[in-house]
Amino acid sequence: MVSAYLNDEANGQVNIITIMNRTHSEPFTCIFCCYQHGLSISPVKLDQHIDHFGFPFVTTDAFCNMEPTCNATHITISRPENLLEIQSHLYLPIRKLLTHERDFDVDFTLCISSMFGGYNNVLQFVQTVETYKLLGVEHMIIYNTSCGPDLEKVLHIYEQDGFLEIIPWPIHHFLEPSKGWNFEQHSGELHYYGQQATINDCIHRNRQRSKYVILTDADEIIMPYQHSSLQQLMTELQKNNPHVVAFIFWAHVFSQKVYEVSERFNIPQWRHVPGVNILRHIHREPLKWFVNNNSKMIVDPRKVMQASVHNVYKISGKSIWVPSGLAIVMHTTRPHRPDLGAEKLIMDNKIWEYAERLIPNVNKVMHKSGILK
Numbered sequence: 001m002v003s004a005y006l007n008d009e010a011n012g013q014v015n016i017i018t019i020m021n022r023t024h025s026e027p028f029t030c031i032f033c034c035y036q037h038g039l040s041i042s043p044v045k046l047d048q049h050i051d052h053f054g055f056p057f058v059t060t061d062a063f064c065n066m067e068p069t070c071n072a073t074h075i076t077i078s079r080p081e082n083l084l085e086i087q088s089h090l091y092l093p094i095r096k097l098l099t100h101e102r103d104f105d106v107d108f109t110l111c112i113s114s115m116f117g118g119y120n121n122v123l124q125f126v127q128t129v130e131t132y133k134l135l136g137v138e139h140m141i142i143y144n145t146s147c148g149p150d151l152e153k154v155l156h157i158y159e160q161d162g163f164l165e166i167i168p169w170p171i172h173h174f175l176e177p178s179k180g181w182n183f184e185q186h187s188g189e190l191h192y193y194g195q196q197a198t199i200n201d202c203i204h205r206n207r208q209r210s211k212y213v214i215l216t217d218a219d220e221i222i223m224p225y226q227h228s229s230l231q232q233l234m235t236e237l238q239k240n241n242p243h244v245v246a247f248i249f250w251a252h253v254f255s256q257k258v259y260e261v262s263e264r265f266n267i268p269q270w271r272h273v274p275g276v277n278i279l280r281h282i283h284r285e286p287l288k289w290f291v292n293n294n295s296k297m298i299v300d301p302r303k304v305m306q307a308s309v310h311n312v313y314k315i316s317g318k319s320i321w322v323p324s325g326l327a328i329v330m331h332t333t334r335p336h337r338p339d340l341g342a343e344k345l346i347m348d349n350k351i352w353e354y355a356e357r358l359i360p361n362v363n364k365v366m367h368k369s370g371i372l373k
Helices: 080-088 122-135 149-160 191-205 230-240 350-369
Strands: 003-007 013-021 029-034 038-048 057-065 072-078 092-097 106-115 139-144 164-168 210-216 220-224 244-255 295-299 304-307 312-315 318-322 327-333
Touching (some): 003 191, 013 072, 013 191, 029 057, 029 080, 057 191, 072 080, 092 191, 106 191, 106 230, 122 149, 122 220, 122 350, 139 149, 139 191, 149 164, 149 350, 191 304, 220 230, 220 350, 244 312, 295 304, 312 318
Parallel strands (some): 003 092, 106 139, 106 210, 139 164, 244 318, 244 327
Antiparallel strands (some): 003 013, 013 057, 029 038, 072 092, 210 295, 220 327, 244 295
8 A cells, every 4th residue: 555545526435546556456445544434345446547557467447435423533445354344444635635625735846756776866856857947847746766866865955945855765675666767678567666556656645745746756757948947838739728637748858978078067167966966968869659658747746646657547537648849858868879970869959948057056955965065
């Protein structure tokens, strides 16, 4: 069990986000801790998410109907044969989300769905976060399994500033997560450290507080090309597409192996900071159409019921692919098409438009965290 939510539209139905073995179909029972009324039980209706990427465990919604007089504060699910042991069960708090007639706390929340493997790409991470802040992001959530010591200092600063919410994600204590997306190539019980479960949890927990949720990884930026902010971009997209609730952006790979030739942004004080300097990597690979190109999303969290890593599946509305001329996902990473020579890459220095404000903001975070002296 990951988390439990009750929306004001749900008529007493609680949704528990879980991770279950997709080949098992045993019945489950819900147990509610009712306010001043003891316990109440009801059957569970399971709804497996479509994407499991071939792994045996998959994100699954467990729906439970609460009696009107119960007004439960906590909930758990149990196999029927274990009901006599209910006192020893782990109970989740029920998050009650009021989504009607409520102003949003923020317009944009950035969700980083999984951080693992002692991730310590500090320079790129801070550059990415500070670029997002310049684009209008006001809040960030990270599901953290493990990160490196330098990045931990940076996360502490963002947390102190009230910008970052860190959710511990010790998934490796319960299942064997894979370190890659392909079951044939990467061993494990669960896709990519349970990324799909955290994506859906982040959507749910922001339903009442954020107008939009941005779903990207720590090395990706959704970059508008005709607007100076995400607010301006989304205002135009929403105006032209009033029934759309999920906006999907093509991911473009900016190769870490190719550097800009001028050395303009080879900043001396950054040379000893762990990580990649995205200002120096301005050559992207052309998209290869008719193949499975990656994508990331901005969604209305009140209208998306089930989402995967690159797409949405259960929504109240429509989804669209945003033209690359309006915005793309800048993914600065190892080359995905190493066969391409540098002459076949596309020079794209859009990130430089933010450099004048970005550099001092990055330095400020580095100094506050003690990484720069």
